[in-house]
Amino acid sequence: MKPKVGFYELTGCAGDMLNMLNCEDQLLSLFDVVEVKSFAMASSAHDEDTELDIAFVEGSVSTEENLHLLKRVREKSKILVAVGHCAIFGGVQISENNWEERLKKVYGDVNFIHTRPIPHEPLGMFVRVDAVIPGCPINKHQFLSAAGKLLLGTMPELYSFAVCAECKWKENECLLMKGKICLGPITRGGCGAICPTHNIPCIGCFGPVEEENVSSEYKLLLEKGYSPEELRNRMKIFGGKVREVK
Amino acid sequence: MRVIKLDKTKLVEYLRSLEEWGEVWGPVRKGEKFVFAKKDPSEFDLTARRTILPPKKFFVPPRFTMFSYRDGRWEEEFDESRRIIFGLHPCDIFGILILDRLFMEHYPDPYYIKRRKNTAILGFSCLPDEKCFCIATNTHSVEEGFDLFFSDVEGEFYLVWVGSSLGDDLTRIREDLFDEDVTEEDIERYIEWRRKRDKMFKTDLDLTGMPEIVEISYKRPIWEKIGEACLSCGSCSMVCPTCNCYNVVDENVFYEERIKRDRHWDSCMFKEYSLVAGGHNFREKRSDRLKLFYTHKLTGFMSQFGKPACVGCGRCVDACPVGINVPNVAKALKGEKVDAIWARGEE
Numbered sequence: 001m002k003p004k005v006g007f008y009e010l011t012g013c014a015g016d017m018l019n020m021l022n023c024e025d026q027l028l029s030l031f032d033v034v035e036v037k038s039f040a041m042a043s044s045a046h047d048e049d050t051e052l053d054i055a056f057v058e059g060s061v062s063t064e065e066n067l068h069l070l071k072r073v074r075e076k077s078k079i080l081v082a083v084g085h086c087a088i089f090g091g092v093q094i095s096e097n098n099w100e101e102r103l104k105k106v107y108g109d110v111n112f113i114h115t116r117p118i119p120h121e122p123l124g125m126f127v128r129v130d131a132v133i134p135g136c137p138i139n140k141h142q143f144l145s146a147a148g149k150l151l152l153g154t155m156p157e158l159y160s161f162a163v164c165a166e167c168k169w170k171e172n173e174c175l176l177m178k179g180k181i182c183l184g185p186i187t188r189g190g191c192g193a194i195c196p197t198h199n200i201p202c203i204g205c206f207g208p209v210e211e212e213n214v215s216s217e218y219k220l221l222l223e224k225g226y227s228p229e230e231l232r233n234r235m236k237i238f239g240g241k242v243r244e245v246k
Numbered sequence: 247m248r249v250i251k252l253d254k255t256k257l258v259e260y261l262r263s264l265e266e267w268g269e270v271w272g273p274v275r276k277g278e279k280f281v282f283a284k285k286d287p288s289e290f291d292l293t294a295r296r297t298i299l300p301p302k303k304f305f306v307p308p309r310f311t312m313f314s315y316r317d318g319r320w321e322e323e324f325d326e327s328r329r330i331i332f333g334l335h336p337c338d339i340f341g342i343l344i345l346d347r348l349f350m351e352h353y354p355d356p357y358y359i360k361r362r363k364n365t366a367i368l369g370f371s372c373l374p375d376e377k378c379f380c381i382a383t384n385t386h387s388v389e390e391g392f393d394l395f396f397s398d399v400e401g402e403f404y405l406v407w408v409g410s411s412l413g414d415d416l417t418r419i420r421e422d423l424f425d426e427d428v429t430e431e432d433i434e435r436y437i438e439w440r441r442k443r444d445k446m447f448k449t450d451l452d453l454t455g456m457p458e459i460v461e462i463s464y465k466r467p468i469w470e471k472i473g474e475a476c477l478s479c480g481s482c483s484m485v486c487p488t489c490n491c492y493n494v495v496d497e498n499v500f501y502e503e504r505i506k507r508d509r510h511w512d513s514c515m516f517k518e519y520s521l522v523a524g525g526h527n528f529r530e531k532r533s534d535r536l537k538l539f540y541t542h543k544l545t546g547f548m549s550q551f552g553k554p555a556c557v558g559c560g561r562c563v564d565a566c567p568v569g570i571n572v573p574n575v576a577k578a579l580k581g582e583k584v585d586a587i588w589a590r591g592e593e
Contacts, residue, residue, distance in 0.1 A: 025501070026501035029500060030500070144501070148497055148499060148500050149497075151498060157496075160516070160517075160518050161478075161479075161518070162478065162479045162480065164477075164480060164484075165479070165480045165481075165484055165511070165513065166308075168480075168481055168485060169309070169484065171276065171281045171297075172298075173277040173279050174481070174565065174567065176567045177564075177567055184479065185477035185479040210517060210518075211478060211532075213475075213478060213532075215474075216475050216476070216477055216587075217477060219587065220567060220568055223587065
């Protein structure tokens with residue numbers, strides 16, 4: 001029997017779903033081997049009752065409705081996969097604490113009718129997450145690799161080391177050594193070091209690598225002449241609530 | 247060993263002629279650094295210093311597929327290309343000799359052996375920069391491990407050492423370009439060049455007695471200090487010519503109806519490296535991992551193979567953003583002054 005799969009979006013830009021759809025050459029094969037029960041961006045299938053083998057969930061929990069959907073998906077799914085930075089770490093929206101102030105600044109004094117906003121949180125704050133596919137957006141090869149493993153009933157084995165490893169594999173000049181604020185050493189790899197390969201310093205979009213050494217990189221960049229404010233801002237963007245920056 | 251001469255103006259022509267044997271790779275500039283690339287020999291940079299990645303990339307690529315499983319059968323995937331790598335410096339040739347022992351002796355690795363046997367090593371002499379310390383590891387002069395070795399002594403000719411029967415065959419492809427007549431003057435010039443080269447080293451590193459010092463230092467607090475600075479980025483392992491650890495992963499390539507097994511470079515600097523079943527980790531702390539790396543480079547290999555697993559190429563000096571590298575760590579263990587972010591506030 002084909003595994004039953006659902007794709008769900010909470011609050012985010014839908015960039016991860018889009019990258020899954022960008023797997024054009026492999027997508028039909030995927031749909032051959034699974035039964036898609038829900039995929040708002042790709043299909044009109046909308047079966048909310050069937051139990052799922054695998055649920056892919058993108059976006060942060062930012063409204064009561066998001067939370068409700070997440071809990072429902074968790075209840076009916078064997079495996080729940082957090083897809084993308086928002087789902088795993090909370091996204092850029094979590095990078096500052098003054099949530100109420102920012103909400104007011106953007107929306108003014110309005111009555112929220114459809115659903116009430118709540119402070120952004122990653123999925124793991126509310127439910128058990130079985131696997132993650134990191135990135136902002138995710139890398140499609142990593143999605144295919146993770147999907148392949150999940151289809152066999154095993155867990156994805158994605159790179160857990162920092163961006164620098166793949167950056168060296170590509171024989172890039174080290175931008176950090178050249179004095180740029182490159183967050184490669186504190187950022188999870190799997191992106192193929194795509195930005196440094198194009199001479200753009202890593203901004204950290206795959207989120208903090210496990211056991212990131214923020215204080216060492218911070219000290220190093222201070223020595224190179226950057227201000228604490230600048231470093232703090234840069235490191236906060238994709239740091240989620242995990243990264244502590246002085 | 248046969249020693250012959252090649253007119254310097256004929257080098258490009260000679261290397262081009264080797265394309266009939268295999269792909270010709272050599273050092274080319276990449277920004278401020280160098281990489282080995284498959285280019286027309288006229289683009290090779292003869293002044294190149296260390297390349298970003300060492301030649302291990304030719305024998306164990308960063309990631310490659312070992313075999314695929316399909317329709318109940320598995321099939322190995324070998325790289326059958328013949329390659330000539332021109333421009334390898336003595337340190338890199340020593341690095342290859344170390345990999346040969348690891349991958350060809352007790353545990354023959356068919357993937358390595360296939361690539362290695364299809365590769366011709368064409369060494370090229372070099373002059374040290376401020377990061378080179380091969381004189382301290384005694385890997386600045388090479389007597390084996392190459393098919394041809396070109397020495398760029400001053401004058402109109404390269405002196406070419408023929409190091410193997412394959413090397414000999416390669417000179418026969420354009421025998422007309424070589425000159426057998428090595429004169430007394432050429433020999434004197436070569437000896438003088440060596441003397442000049444040896445004087446150019448700026449390193450003050452002395453690795454004498456290093457194994458004992460590393461052994462006795464295992465519990466010293468210095469490791470914690472270095473550990474605090476280590477970014478665990480793994481760059482040191484990636485660029486080291488003798489680091490050879492790898493991870494093996496299976497992928498279900500469902501869209502091609504096959505399962506493949508890949509090998510990719512790994513590093514003992516990564517936390518996951520020493521993670522085992524049940525969630526236990528033998529080297530949870532960065533300082534423990536650094537100890538492993540440096541024990542392996544400076545002692546472990548020594549007791550097993552009689553020489554350090556460091557060839558003095560200086561790539562770790564080039565690659566570590568926080569100055570954790572063989573010269574700095576060795577000096578710090580010996581109580582010498584070190585200029586690194588983790589050693590500040592010491593004096």
